[in-house]
Amino acid sequence: MATPSTIPVTATYSAGATPLISGAPVLPTSFVFVASQWPAQDQIAPTDSTEVTEWLEELSGFDIPDLAPTADGTCVGDPTAASQAASRGWWTCGGYTRSTDITACPDKMTWGVSFDDGPGFYSMELLNFLASENLTSTFFVIGSRIVERPQVLVEEYMAGHEIAVHTWSHRPLTMLTTDQVVAELGWARKAIKDVIGVTPTLMRPPYGDIDDRVRAISLAMGMVPVIWTSTGTGATFDTNDWKVPGGVVTGPQSFATFESILSNATLLNTGFVVLEHDLYAQTVDLAIGYTLPAAMNFTPKLTLDSIGHCNNIPSTNLYRESNLNTSFPYANSTSGDSSVPSGSGGSSSSSSSSSTGGAFSNTAMPISMVVATLFAATGALLM
Ligand SMILES: *[C@@H]1O[C@H](CO)[C@@H](O)[C@H](O)[C@H]1NC(C)=O
Ligand SMILES: *[C@@H]1O[C@H](CO)[C@@H](O)[C@H](O)[C@H]1NC(C)=O
Ligand SMILES: *[C@@H]1O[C@H](CO)[C@@H](O)[C@H](O)[C@H]1NC(C)=O
Ligand SMILES: *[C@@H]1O[C@H](CO)[C@@H](O)[C@H](O)[C@H]1NC(C)=O
Numbered sequence: 001m002a003t004p005s006t007i008p009v010t011a012t013y014s015a016g017a018t019p020l021i022s023g024a025p026v027l028p029t030s031f032v033f034v035a036s037q038w039p040a041q042d043q044i045a046p047t048d049s050t051e052v053t054e055w056l057e058e059l060s061g062f063d064i065p066d067l068a069p070t071a072d073g074t075c076v077g078d079p080t081a082a083s084q085a086a087s088r089g090w091w092t093c094g095g096y097t098r099s100t101d102i103t104a105c106p107d108k109m110t111w112g113v114s115f116d117d118g119p120g121f122y123s124m125e126l127l128n129f130l131a132s133e134n135l136t137s138t139f140f141v142i143g144s145r146i147v148e149r150p151q152v153l154v155e156e157y158m159a160g161h162e163i164a165v166h167t168w169s170h171r172p173l174t175m176l177t178t179d180q181v182v183a184e185l186g187w188a189r190k191a192i193k194d195v196i197g198v199t200p201t202l203m204r205p206p207y208g209d210i211d212d213r214v215r216a217i218s219l220a221m222g223m224v225p226v227i228w229t230s231t232g233t234g235a236t237f238d239t240n241d242w243k244v245p246g247g248v249v250t251g252p253q254s255f256a257t258f259e260s261i262l263s264n265a266t267l268l269n270t271g272f273v274v275l276e277h278d279l280y281a282q283t284v285d286l287a288i289g290y291t292l293p294a295a296m297n298f299t300p301k302l303t304l305d306s307i308g309h310c311n312n313i314p315s316t317n318l319y320r321e322s323n324l325n326t327s328f329p330y331a332n333s334t335s336g337d338s339s340v341p342s343g344s345g346g347s348s349s350s351s352s353s354s355s356t357g358g359a360f361s362n363t364a365m366p367i368s369m370v371v372a373t374l375f376a377a378t379g380a381l382l383m
Contacts, residue, residue, distance in 0.1 A: 012151070013158045020160050021315050023322035025197045027158070031150040038187065041144040044176065045168045045183035052179065055186040055221065062220035064178060067213040073172020081174075090174065090211040095230045098215060100330060102202070102226040105271030105310030111295055112271060112307035114138040114226075115278035115287070116166055116204065117242075119145050119152035122284040127155055129288045133296065138226070138307040139278070140166035140204040143188035150195040157196045162306045162318055164202035165189050165223055172209035181217045189221070198319035201329045202226050202308060208236070208275075222320060224329045226307055229265075229272040237261045238275040239291065241283040251282060255290045262298055273307060 015029040039045040045052075067088055071078035075085070075093035085093040097103055105112040115126065118141055130137060139156050141163060146153050157163050167173070168187040176184065185203060193199045203223035205214060210225055218225055229237040239258045243249035258274070265272045276291065277283040295302050303310075308318050316322040317329075 047179035070174040073209040088211040110271030110303040112273040117279040119149040120279040136306040138162040143168035143191040146191040245280040
């Protein structure tokens with residue numbers, strides 16, 4: 001596969017260093033992981049802690065839809081929930097989005113670059129490549145990985161990449177109780193805050209598994225959901241790179257999927273967001289050696305940007321500590337659309353129309369149920 005980058009490791013940053021985000025606090029003292037102070041890694045975060053009790057208070061006053069958790073976050077695993085997918089706004093099962101979801105970049109031929117599931121052992125290689133090409137990305141990071149490689153998160157943040165929440169243990173959130181969703185988001189958020197001193201206002205649900213309950217919890221906790229682009233024809237912009245390490249998909253197949261994504265992207269009226277990962281050697285090799293170069297050399301010319309930036313979200317808005325903007329993240333997810341910035345909500349389908357009331361437009365974008373079937377079939381944990 002790709003030849004690893006030979007760019008030297010970037011500067012390391014110490015406590016007290018000033019981040020690029022105006023108004024953000026200086027870097028905290030180096031994070032030291034004390035296992036007893038955290039949930040077990042890669043296990044669903046427990047709910048019986050003072051931390052979770054405190055975070056649950058953030059939901060008070062918000063209208064959290066009373067939807068039963070799904071069986072396992074897949075359509076096939078829960079036919080009853082699947083039959084209600086449209087009213088639940090369940091993305092996994094039919095591709096339903098709401099106007100508060102970010103699913104694309106507003107400008108045509110713009111790729112909102114992101115990588116999930118790190119910080120990983122190979123993330124530094126990716127960071128060096130991005131730096132050498134002056135590219136920035138959004139990193140959706142997992143709490144269980146952050147506590148292992150806090151310095152990599154520092155490097156990502158200090159190099160100007162956007163940092164966003166991707167839960168503590170990477171479970172499908174719709175299958176969890178409300179308390180568990182709060183715990184999963186809260187512990188990841190706390191890990192990020194402890195390491196880099198700021199609290200992200202963007203999150204991505206693992207597997208894209210979100211419904212109106214999970215959305216409302218996330219928004220009440222001050223995090224706007226970010227998924228990836230679906231076309232109207234039943235495809236989502238998933239490179240399937242996460243299936244390469246397990247041998248389910250080959251590297252060339254994943255790259256062919258990416259080429260098909262770029263080709264399909266030329267047909268959209270908006271830009272797009274693609275699912276890729278920085279956790280595994282193979283997925284980083286695919287990014288450095290194949291997908292990023294292919295996008296940079298693509299005709300017509302593509303703009304590569306981080307997701308918050310391509311959505312015109314000021315960088316200060318991306319973290320609670322630097323954010324002075326009362327309209328972002330949305331103060332109340334259920335009280336109307338007036339606070340939704342133009343261009344960021346449901347941008348891959350501009351035809352959003354509200355049929356169920358509330359802020360969430362009931363935008364149906366059917367996606368392949370094959371995708372969900374594959375999660376179940378491969379038993380793959382990471383996506
Ligand atoms: C990156 O930006 C720097 C400073 O603006 C510039 O000197 C350099 O040529 C750029 N590199 C690439 C690959 O665009
Ligand atoms: C691209 O579009 C074609 C034609 O609609 C579709 O069959 C294919 O699944 C799409 N692929 C991706 C990755 O979007
Ligand atoms: C507040 O945030 C919204 C949404 O990101 C943005 O459109 C608007 O420009 C921001 N306002 C200020 C003053 O930064
Ligand atoms: C959010 O809006 C709903 C509907 O208008 C309202 O019932 C609820 O009290 C609001 N919550 C907050 C925290 O403002």
